[in-house]
Amino acid sequence: MLRALAGARAESLVYLYGSCDRAAVYPLLAGSGPVQFRDRFTGSTHTPPERDIRAFTELTAANELDVMRHSDAMAARYGASLRQLVADAAPWLTDAARQAWSQLRRP
Numbered sequence: 001m002l003r004a005l006a007g008a009r010a011e012s013l014v015y016l017y018g019s020c021d022r023a024a025v026y027p028l029l030a031g032s033g034p035v036q037f038r039d040r041f042t043g044s045t046h047t048p049p050e051r052d053i054r055a056f057t058e059l060t061a062a063n064e065l066d067v068m069r070h071s072d073a074m075a076a077r078y079g080a081s082l083r084q085l086v087a088d089a090a091p092w093l094t095d096a097a098r099q100a101w102s103q104l105r106r107p
Contacts, residue, residue, distance in 0.1 A: 016052060017059050029057060030088035057092035060085075065100055079106070 003011040021038035028035045034047045048056070064082045068075045086093070086101045 013052065013055050013059070016048060016056050020056065026085055026089075029053075029085070029092060032091060054092050057089050058094060058097055061089070061093055061097045061101065065097075065104065068104055 002014060016037070019039045019041050021040040024038040025035065034050075035053045036045050037048050037053075038045045064086070068079060068082060083101070086098075090098055
């Protein structure tokens, strides 16, 4: 249904986001080279194209920003590590994403 509504690329990005083994992938976002993606459902790895890594990172930053804005408890618990993730992944993010995070109030 998603493919029919939003297209194959959107469906692919939704799967990439949902299947990400964050413990394996997040540290790799601090580098500048290709990111070896690990699927948490299958255990398989692959190297998505740069545009997909950028989209994944942008989605991650947007989702976590929303969490931080709407849950003081989550912001207090995870804020420092999420800020570090965004800082490390900054080269993959748009200026708008970096700016939004820089304007987030600290818990």
